[in-house]
Amino acid sequence: MRNYTITVNGKTYSVSVENGAAVSVAQTAAPVASAPAAAPAPAAAPAGAEGSVKVTAPMPGKVLSVKASAGQAVKKGDVLLVVEAMKMENDIVAPQDGTVATINVSAGDAIESGATLATLN
Incomplete structure (x- = not known):
């Protein structure tokens, strides 16, 4: 044994x-x-501009495209990002209606599960 x-x-x-x-x-x-994972650099967000609703990565992968931008109004279910994981494209959607406060990743970035990808107000 x-x-x-x-x-x-x-x-x-x-x-x-x-x-x-x-x-x-x-x-x-x-x-x-375990060793802490390096957090992705925020995409030019001024200090204190982070929204109250965090959109996190459900799985590790690679950001293929960013469909929303800071300041854009979104409805629940609108696609914010497309992430490739296990050779499949996965839409990351807005969990509720709101305005995009920050987008914390850009196309080509590698992400870890649980990483904050965007925030909404």
């Missing part, structure tokens, strides 16, 4: 494997601290 320690989304698990099949999986008490 082999024992492994696996970290998934910041949670650490102890896994025992015998003959290629997991025998037991248990979450350990303390998550393993």
Whole structure:
């Protein structure tokens, strides 16, 4: 039997494997601290201009195109960005009606899951 320690989304698990099949999986008490990911540089937003509603990346990927700009009024469901993940294009949409306060990424940027892509007011 082999024992492994696996970290998934910041949670650490102890896994025992015998003959290629997991025998037991248990979450350990303390998550393993990982190195902080570099945040993307904001796109020319003045200090304090960030909106109250954050639009975050649901998965890691690459920004293919930015469809909205700061100051633009958007409705719930309007496409703000297009992100490529696992060779599929994913529309990142406005979660509610509002005005785009900031766009924090540009086309070609690599993004991590949970990164703030834009903010709305």
